[in-house]
Amino acid sequence: MSLFRAHLVFYRCALNLNSSYNFGFLVAITFVLQIITGITLAFRYTSEASCAFASVQHLVREVAAGWEFRMLHATTASFVFLCILIHMSRGMYNSSYSYLTTAWMSGLVLYLLTIATAFLGYVLPWGQMSFWGATVITNLLSPIPYLVPWLLGGYYVSDVTLKRFFVLHFILPFVGCILIVLHIFYLHLNGSSNPAGIDSALKVAFYPHMLMTDAKCLSYLIGLIFLQTAFGLIELSHPDNSIPVNRFVTPLHIVPEWYFLAYYAVLKVIPSKTGGLLVFMLSTCQ
Template structure:
């Protein structure tokens, strides 16, 4: 490995570990989940399953940790212009981001609290202009338990696809393309084991300490109180807001009066990062 790497290269390893934690806790929760009961199924896991509340809140809080490290990973790669040097890595990484956005939003809905219900209502309203898509997602002309069942299946299948894409992403990094992005001291090499492996483990220990501290002191630090209430379609919450990692898209939708223009800007804000991979091609054509 080139000696030009630093702790920013550690974030990819951290992402892999926190995703493994998320998948394992999700599989265990799935063993006890009864989706037909909706909100009561979540309460059953928390109250009746041995250490079920720990599994549930690890799964819930770890989703925030995933987005923290993923956004840091994206910022690092934007800074080093990975989209210019490693197009295949960039495409596979963005494909993972798209899947992660869908998985995270569906997971928020599966809690089936007040904000979960009204959140999916807002999304259904946004995509109401696309023919047949509402019936495909909701299974009816309004949101019912059938909607939750369909989203639950997608939430279970997409992480499996995400794992395969992540394997391809890691393969591109380690076997196909030189990972010395900064191109500094190309001939200077250090062995991965045990120098870099120890540094990777230091990063994991640091992140896990923060995560355990959060779980022990304020387990609801990222949760909204309104989403801890069972849904009531006759009562609208005072505020309908998503999790913090979707707030910038929510701000765009609130800013623009036309819902379709807002939806277009939201999709464009994600796609523009993917278009950066064409930067090298455009530059080479105009030279």
């Protein structure tokens, strides 16, 4: 409890922090929300290739409030990445990587883990786009020795692959929670970046100043998530993923989620698998 009070009540932060500094808090909240909704969905999900698609459809169509949890989980994934990208952009703008190295590196590892978790979750509905997306992306990872056979449990996407992806998708978010705690620890160890400089003496206690602004931004985010979940204002998923897997029919266009589009373009535009993978890793770690 004393540790909690030290980091979330008495921690002193710069007085001039604006709303862009609230996105780190929003990342943590949306991450936890994903874990809660994910555990709820896991009770109804079947990680068998013959039943996975049907179990998702049963959840959406037959289980009370099932569609709400399914759409909330899918929608919040986009908001997790939106908050992360804004949070990282603000850090790059303030050159946080140059003097908050440990916090930056822990955040970068968390970002890579979030990418992996989202990709694994994208495969679980076992629709056409899920299956063929998994096939394409895992083939692009083939330059890394032994990785693809270990992930797939063989040489192609199969029932074993789905089981492994489900287990990894369930475990990795809890590893992410540990990384979030480490990220906050390193951040509070050195102090947050701010327009006046990290050594600014103009500081106030985290509670109530920053906590109130965090709560305000969280209320806006919850409203946006509710609107997208209930009304689907923006089309976030490909319609082909509502079709059961057919190994003999490849979709005309294999398109990933919007937060993977930039990396997918990098991998596709470079003819060499090894070159594309290297550019992907370099662009992510910059």
